[in-house]
Amino acid sequence: MKVAVCDYGAGNVRSVVAAFGRLGAEASVSDDAETVASADLAVLPGVGSARTAMAALRLNGLDEALRARATAGRPTLGICLGLQLALERSEEDGGVQGLGLLPGRALRLREGRVPRMGWALVQPGGGSSYYFAHSYAAETDAATAWSEGLVAEAAEGGFVGVQYHPEKSGAAGARFLRECLSRV
Numbered sequence: 658m659k660v661a662v663c664d665y666g667a668g669n670v671r672s673v674v675a676a677f678g679r680l681g682a683e684a685s686v687s688d689d690a691e692t693v694a695s696a697d698l699a700v701l702p703g704v705g706s707a708r709t710a711m712a713a714l715r716l717n718g719l720d721e722a723l724r725a726r727a728t729a730g731r732p733t734l735g736i737c738l739g740l741q742l743a744l745e746r747s748e749e750d751g752g753v754q755g756l757g758l759l760p761g762r763a764l765r766l767r768e769g770r771v772p773r774m775g776w777a778l779v780q781p782g783g784g785s786s787y788y789f790a791h792s793y794a795a796e797t798d799a800a801t802a803w804s805e806g807l808v809a810e811a812a813e814g815g816f817v818g819v820q821y822h823p824e825k826s827g828a829a830g831a832r833f834l835r836e837c838l839s840r841v
């Protein structure tokens with residue numbers, strides 16, 4: 658099984674590749690649109706700035722490759738910033754147009770601890786805790802799970818996005834990534 662982890666010049670690509678590798682997948686980092694388009698699973702990782710990430714995705718045609726995958730219902734995973742980039746808009750960096758794979762927008766956290774870092778329970782989610790590190794959160798009708806009142810997961814068609822970092826979430830994260838692979 659081939660997993661293409663989108664390279665936009667930042668992010669947690671090495672830990673995402675390693676997590677999928679531990680599960681037996683052939684994962685690699687790529688900034689090539691054709692590689693991302695043809696992979697069994699494409700991953701848009703987290704960590705970074707929305708404006709810089711979107712510019713890099715556009716530069717290499719990864720934005721269109723990801724949109725085409727979504728349109729075709731092909732499995733695509735967004736992690737943290739990857740979930741936020743999948744939305745129509747983000748208020749980060751003064752406002753950034755997203756990929757539009759999910760309805761909604763990413764909003765700056767204004768209450769509680771910012772950045773929100775650490776382990777938190779996801780519901781529904783079998784009572785599992787996952788590792789979070791973010792200053793923006795999704796506001797979307799496509800939400801499927803929450804954590805402390807914030808969107809933790811969202812899905813539409815072949816796209817699934819998570820605000821947490823499954824690659825840093827131990828056994829619970831590995832189970833989640835295994836489920837993503839099983840849907841391919």
